[in-house]
Amino acid sequence: MHRGAATNLVSELGNGETIAAISTAVGEGAIAIIRISGDAALEIADRIFRGKSRPADFQSHTQHLGQIIFDGTPIDQAMLAVHRAPSSYTGEDLVEISCHGGMLASARVLEACLQAGARSARPGEFTERAYFNRKIDLTQAEAVIDVIRAQTDLALRSATEQLSGRLGDQFRNLREQLIEILAHVEAAIDFPEEGISPDSIEVVRGRLVSAVARIQDLLATAETGRILREGLRVVIFGPTNAGKSSLLNRLLGFDRAIVSETHGTTRDTIEEPIHLRGIALRLLDTAGLRSPESRIEEEGIARTQRTLATADLRVRVLDGSVARPSDFATGADELLILNKSDLPEHEDWKSTPAIRISCKTGAGLDKFESEIFQRIGGEKLNAEHPLAINARHCVHLQRAAAACDQALRAIDEQATTEMFAADLREALQMFDELLGGGDEDAVRDAIFSQFCIGK
Ligand SMILES: Nc1nc2c(ncn2[C@@H]2O[C@H](COP(=O)(O)OP(=O)(O)OP(=O)(O)O)[C@@H](O)[C@H]2O)c(=O)[nH]1
Ligand SMILES: [Mg+2]
Numbered sequence: 098m099h100r101g102a103a104t105n106l107v108s109e110l111g112n113g114e115t116i117a118a119i120s121t122a123v124g125e126g127a128i129a130i131i132r133i134s135g136d137a138a139l140e141i142a143d144r145i146f147r148g149k150s151r152p153a154d155f156q157s158h159t160q161h162l163g164q165i166i167f168d169g170t171p172i173d174q175a176m177l178a179v180h181r182a183p184s185s186y187t188g189e190d191l192v193e194i195s196c197h198g199g200m201l202a203s204a205r206v207l208e209a210c211l212q213a214g215a216r217s218a219r220p221g222e223f224t225e226r227a228y229f230n231r232k233i234d235l236t237q238a239e240a241v242i243d244v245i246r247a248q249t250d251l252a253l254r255s256a257t258e259q260l261s262g263r264l265g266d267q268f269r270n271l272r273e274q275l276i277e278i279l280a281h282v283e284a285a286i287d288f289p290e291e292g293i294s295p296d297s298i299e300v301v302r303g304r305l306v307s308a309v310a311r312i313q314d315l316l317a318t319a320e321t322g323r324i325l326r327e328g329l330r331v332v333i334f335g336p337t338n339a340g341k342s343s344l345l346n347r348l349l350g351f352d353r354a355i356v357s358e359t360h361g362t363t364r365d366t367i368e369e370p371i372h373l374r375g376i377a378l379r380l381l382d383t384a385g386l387r388s389p390e391s392r393i394e395e396e397g398i399a400r401t402q403r404t405l406a407t408a409d410l411r412v413r414v415l416d417g418s419v420a421r422p423s424d425f426a427t428g429a430d431e432l433l434i435l436n437k438s439d440l441p442e443h444e445d446w447k448s449t450p451a452i453r454i455s456c457k458t459g460a461g462l463d464k465f466e467s468e469i470f471q472r473i474g475g476e477k478l479n480a481e482h483p484l485a486i487n488a489r490h491c492v493h494l495q496r497a498a499a500a501c502d503q504a505l506r507a508i509d510e511q512a513t514t515e516m517f518a519a520d521l522r523e524a525l526q527m528f529d530e531l532l533g534g535g536d537e538d539a540v541r542d543a544i545f546s547q548f549c550i551g552k
Contacts (some may be wrong), residue, residue, distance in 0.1 A: 107551025117215035120551035126198030188230030235533030272528035322485035328377035332408035337385030338437035342458035421445035498528035
């Protein structure tokens with residue numbers, strides 16, 4: 098095939114609306130997968146594939162061995178599978194080519210697809226098409242990103258639950274409840290002479306109250322969602338030489354930070370990811386707090402303060418074998434740790450409630466981990482079906498709850514039925530947007546732009 102022919106093919110195939118991309122990660126691997134999706138996917142496959150039969154004749158969901166041809170020459174041996182519309186990931190005709198995983202081989206196969214009339218897919222465009230073809234709702238599309246990014250089993254389980262549509266189902270149920278209530282109310286607007294009987298007002302009120310309660314239940318999972326998706330920032334801080342870096346190293350299981358008996362060893366903030374009982378955390382070790390003895394140390398301590406300001410959980414570590422500092426104080430939201438429990442405890446600490454650990458022997462670390470787990474609501478995270486909303490869901494649900502509350506006030510203040518209906522419609526609108534109604538460009542910007550190319 099000649100390069101010059103490509104532009105003609107693109108217009109012939111409907112403005113290049115058939116897309117192609119390498120769907121596997123960049124780099125060397127055993128295989129790479131190139132996907133083609135759109136009306137012309139089979140035609141394009143026919144142009145670049147030589148095997149026993151033509152892809153257009155393949156049965157859906159079967160794989161066939163052949164060669165990929167580019168500029169008239171074979172470039173790689175590959176397996177090609179055809180998934181016919183609508184039974185494919187995108188809901189369109191979809192072709193998957195599994196070729197050798199070298200960078201060059203996969204790039205050449207993609208080039209062959211483009212030359213044969215496909216255009217390069219934008220990030221997330223395959224999933225975007227699945228969404229616009231109604232294969233999945235917006236919460237499921239979001240779950241695809243969560244599955245890809247999941248770092249712990251728990252995060253993965255939660256994302257898989259969402260991908261299966263369970264969160265979408267909950268939103269749909271709530272939406273249907275609101276529609277029912279609205280239908281009731283609109284009937285009263287259409288037949289004002291009949292009005293709404295006091296009895297049915299009570300029924301409507303009761304349903305609305307239970308809808309709000311369910312919205313609040315979902316909102317209560319927002320924090321869990323944030324922890325699962327982003328990981329929690331746990332900052333270790335306290336006076337110099339208390340054993341902060343020793344604690345970081347202990348929890349990591351390797352010597353990440355320098356430990357020494359010299360006060361002021363750590364100057365910079367050190368951040369490392371860890372998994373604690375299935376939860377992803379970001380653990381931060383900081384420069385010890387004291388009157389700085391140099392400009393560098395002063396900067397280190399300033400960094401400690403800035404890091405503390407962004408902490409989800411602060412862990413104050415002190416040396417239990419020495420006297421209590423005269424300026425000692427703890428904040429209510431901190432975890433207080435007395436380290437060096439292998440040494441005799443200084444009497445100043447006798448009545449201080451704290452978790453006593455030894456980074457040297459490992460004593461007390463179990464208790465410390467349990468306490469962190471409890472503080473971040475780990476029990477909730479371990480529920481059998483860990484559904485947890487994301488930031489976008491949170492904003493919409495908050496607005497829906499506010500609109501429902503407003504509607505309840507409208508009932509109580511005996512406002513006009515129209516006002517009540519307007520509040521309900523606003524709440525409904527929120528659920529439409531949650532599931533993916535409304536502005537297509539906004540959806541594209543907010544969700545699919547976060548994907549990688551080829552997904
Ligand atoms: N006996 C005993 N010594 C410990 C323990 N934990 C730490 N140390 C010692 O205490 C000293 C200070 O430890 P680091 O971890 O460097 O303390 P730090 O809080 O990071 O100190 P700075 O970075 O200077 O702020 C080192 O000599 C450690 O070996 C412990 O549990 N028991
Ligand atoms: Mg240190």
